[in-house]
Amino acid sequence: MKKIKVAVNGYGVIGKRVADAVQLQEDMELVGVCDVIFDWRIKIALRKNYPVYAFDINFQKQMMENNITTEGTLAELIKISDIIVDCTPKKIAAQNIELYKKAGLKFIVQGGEKHETTGHSFSAENNYATALGLQSTRVVSCNTTSIVRTLTALKNAGLLGKARGTLLRRAVDPWESHLNGIMNTLVPEQDIPSHQGPDAQTVDPSLDVLTVAVKVPETLSHLHYWNVQLTKKATKEEVLAAFGTSSRTAFIDYADGLTANNTVKELMLSLNRPYGDMYEVALWQDMLKVVGDELFYAYLVDNQAIVIPETIDAIRALTGLETKAENSIRKTNESLGIRREGFI
Numbered sequence: 648m649k650k651i652k653v654a655v656n657g658y659g660v661i662g663k664r665v666a667d668a669v670q671l672q673e674d675m676e677l678v679g680v681c682d683v684i685f686d687w688r689i690k691i692a693l694r695k696n697y698p699v700y701a702f703d704i705n706f707q708k709q710m711m712e713n714n715i716t717t718e719g720t721l722a723e724l725i726k727i728s729d730i731i732v733d734c735t736p737k738k739i740a741a742q743n744i745e746l747y748k749k750a751g752l753k754f755i756v757q758g759g760e761k762h763e764t765t766g767h768s769f770s771a772e773n774n775y776a777t778a779l780g781l782q783s784t785r786v787v788s789c790n791t792t793s794i795v796r797t798l799t800a801l802k803n804a805g806l807l808g809k810a811r812g813t814l815l816r817r818a819v820d821p822w823e824s825h826l827n828g829i830m831n832t833l834v835p836e837q838d839i840p841s842h843q844g845p846d847a848q849t850v851d852p853s854l855d856v857l858t859v860a861v862k863v864p865e866t867l868s869h870l871h872y873w874n875v876q877l878t879k880k881a882t883k884e885e886v887l888a889a890f891g892t893s894s895r896t897a898f899i900d901y902a903d904g905l906t907a908n909n910t911v912k913e914l915m916l917s918l919n920r921p922y923g924d925m926y927e928v929a930l931w932q933d934m935l936k937v938v939g940d941e942l943f944y945a946y947l948v949d950n951q952a953i954v955i956p957e958t959i960d961a962i963r964a965l966t967g968l969e970t971k972a973e974n975s976i977r978k979t980n981e982s983l984g985i986r987r988e989g990f991i
């Protein structure tokens with residue numbers, strides 16, 4: 648089978664996970680990872696035998712001086728790739744896309760970039776088909792991915808009226824908590840709505856969704872509370888059946904001891920997930936409540952992990968490796984250990 652050659656630019660929190668996930672796909676080959684760093688983080692890539700590239704000759708020189716063996720620069724990596732996933736920090740990817748466009752290379756950016764950088768925003772269970780054969784797309788952010796994923800399930804079941812959510816956002820990525828975390832406070836976002844609601848509409852403009860957000864002093868995951876006006880009176884069973892159609896939404900229960908985000912993190916570690924990652928939205932089944940035509944529920948989002956399966960599907964959609972969403976989603980889910988039956 649001909650494998651699609653995938654490059655990853657930016658080997659940070661998201662990039663290193665994307666690289667590992669690409670390695671697991673039978674229809675993809677990781678041709679290289681590119682970065683500007685020369686400390687332990689990129690040494691891990693070498694240890695995994697990933698070909699390492701530097702952004703340009705200046706960074707290549709710095710890497711060489713620090714005993715990091717490089718295969719070349721980004722320009723050279725671009726030449727041997729079919730598609731590149733740009734996982735560099737917010738706003739840097741937007742500067743790189745001219746290089747990709749000039750080379751006629753397909754590319755994916757992450758949620759830190761604006762919708763306008765690609766003109767298409769991606770979430771597999773909602774709009775895979777519209778990304779088929781495009782030159783580029785943006786995999787929406789962690790929070791937005793969870794919103795689109797869950798609301799799409801309600802929409803497809805004909806239940807979604809309007810959705811209003813409160814997002815408790817983790818303060819910072821765990822590995823950077825010594826730098827700019829917050830402590831002993833809660834930091835509400837000044838603007839209502841927060842950007843995640845409008846961002847979900849870049850994937851699906853039909854979603855009537857509004858969000859508010861507050862930053863909280865922990866690093867494990869985001870926690871969302873939702874209040875949905877349903878299109879009609881419904882039973883709890885009907886709503887659970889709707890969420891159950893999303894293969895990447897998994898139910899958790901208080902009754903099973905999963906009463907907080909640290910216990911869910913421990914579950915992921917106990918399952919031997921890489922980095923303790925949770926690709927699914929973990930939605931509390933026994934907490935969920937339907938009152939007439941109103942629905943209330945809460946779920947957890949692992950910000951570092953949820954976009955990884957989406958990125959793998961976006962690679963298949965852009966390159967046309969799979970024309971049907973369900974085939975790509977199934978392959979990705981199997982490779983990452985995402986099970987229809989849930990976590991256990």
Ligand SMILES: NC(=O)c1ccc[n+]([C@@H]2O[C@H](COP(=O)([O-])OP(=O)(O)OC[C@H]3O[C@@H](n4cnc5c(N)ncnc54)[C@H](O)[C@@H]3O)[C@@H](O)[C@H]2O)c1
Nearest residue numbers: 657658659660661682683702734735736757759789950951
């Ligand atoms: N961290 C998350 O939880 C999360 C979740 C969803 C989406 N995202 C999005 O993913 C993207 C990447 O975020 P991240 O958290 O992985 O960032 P990160 O800072 O952890 O990693 C970025 C990597 O890119 C490297 N880099 C910087 N400039 C570069 C350049 N010019 N060329 C090559 N490499 C360069 C950095 O050295 C670093 O290793 C952003 O758009 C972000 O908004 C992040």
